[in-house]
Amino acid sequence: MVPLNEEEQLASAWRALSGEAGSVGWKVIDLFSANGCKVMAGRKGTGNEESLLVGISGATVPVESQLPRGQGFIFIHTELPGDASKRTWFALVRQQGGQLPLFSLMAADLVSLLARLGGDGGEGILSALMTRIHAWQNFMKHNRPDLLSAEEEIGLVGELFVLGNLISDGMLAADAIQSWVGPTDGLHDFRIGPGGIEVKSTTAPKGFVAKIGNLDQLDNSLYQPLYVGSVRLGQSNNGSTLPDLVDLLKEKIHDEAAIALLSSRLVAAGYIDSMRNNYVRRFVNRELAYRLVEDDSPRLTRANVPSAIYDAKYTMDLDVIPVVAITFSEISSNLGVNAAWS
Incomplete structure (x- = not known):
């Protein structure tokens, strides 16, 4: 039986x-x-x-x-x-x-x-x-359905690739997962030391058009330094499904409490493991880059829109924000990781 x-x-x-x-x-x-x-x-x-x-x-x-x-x-x-x-x-x-x-x-x-x-x-x-x-x-x-939408799935896959990069580049798994605050309504996807990382994902082979959720999301006066982790995904039969990526991350973590926290973050993000068989798309990470938001970066913030505008969602070309790193290790010291987690 x-x-x-x-x-x-x-x-x-x-x-x-x-x-x-x-x-x-x-x-x-x-x-x-x-x-x-x-x-x-x-x-x-x-x-x-x-x-x-x-x-x-x-x-x-x-x-x-x-x-x-x-x-x-x-x-x-x-x-x-x-x-x-x-x-x-x-x-x-x-x-x-x-x-x-x-x-x-x-x-x-x-x-x-x-x-x-x-x-x-x-x-x-x-x-x-x-x-x-x-x-x-x-x-x-959030009155979520049991399954993520196609767009939400792509977004979560991108965040998991960034989380994996944090861990593989030496950040303690428990600290990396704790810093992943996007699923719990954090302003940015990752809050690390004095700054943060906002993750944007695309499946487009060229260009990088991203949706910005509010006026604070790219406001570097709130947290500095502020990076955009841009993840370009491809679909391939040799790629990994969303549940595959979750399993691979858990295999890298040898701390049951950290695994439990990861699972909690995933639930908050809308991923229910018992629904894993419904996620069949296979993704590969074509490109992961970190872009630094600076004072003169083109974006909308509360400081540069009329005071009568309380909130806004908009779409922008992320390529106007230059790439400054392709691995987390290149920016980790700027976020205080060496001092805080080493």
Whole structure:
């Protein structure tokens, strides 16, 4: 018999518990237990909504305002009567009106995360768990479909090529992933030291026309130095799919916490790993270059548009911003990496 995946395990457990509506307290089915945590599917009380219970050894309960909620779910501290393990218990609970398919995807992803980190310390497990839940919250906030659009896929592929360049050029994987703030609504895709890198990708064989999302995106008065990482992609049968690139990056990282953070950033960016088979286009990196935004670079900023203009999106030819480097190592010291991460 083929073993059930995480989503199927949860669906089976919730079905088995669904007949106990109206009963008092938690009704649970064990999913797995590790040194650092125990994970169960559950339902509780008259609401009987699907829930995921996580007991974490040695974890301190955050203040209630720090616990994520909304977007069809709540994450709460709870008690599990009869548990003698002294674990700290939390529950992810689907709220009425919350979409069950999306909640199931989220819960299954958390089960997979906890299975990887189950042997870690309690505070690390809780931190990774909350980071992942916040990533899902960000995903839901933007009302994303389960799949990235073709344009979003190209954009994410470009960002992953830049992230890979940061790591291959000597930046610690955990620090490189932490600097990737675009998926969490950062102003730029990468925030490094005093500056940043904004990534733009194209599949055009010639020229480099890029969409600029707002008046601050190329404003180097906010962060200096500010680089544009321009990635020219090609499509080839010998290339890598988006899931391939994710897997290759994870293979380079030997830190489970960093891998967990990468997965959280990917969720926030709109990439759901269980949908990986839908991404079939294969890309190759034809060209990666770094362009320095300077005071006289042509672009729109708040300083050079009329004060009545509050925001703007526009398209520009990136070739007007000269290439200053083709590898991150050439600009890393300008961003303080040698001092901060070496």
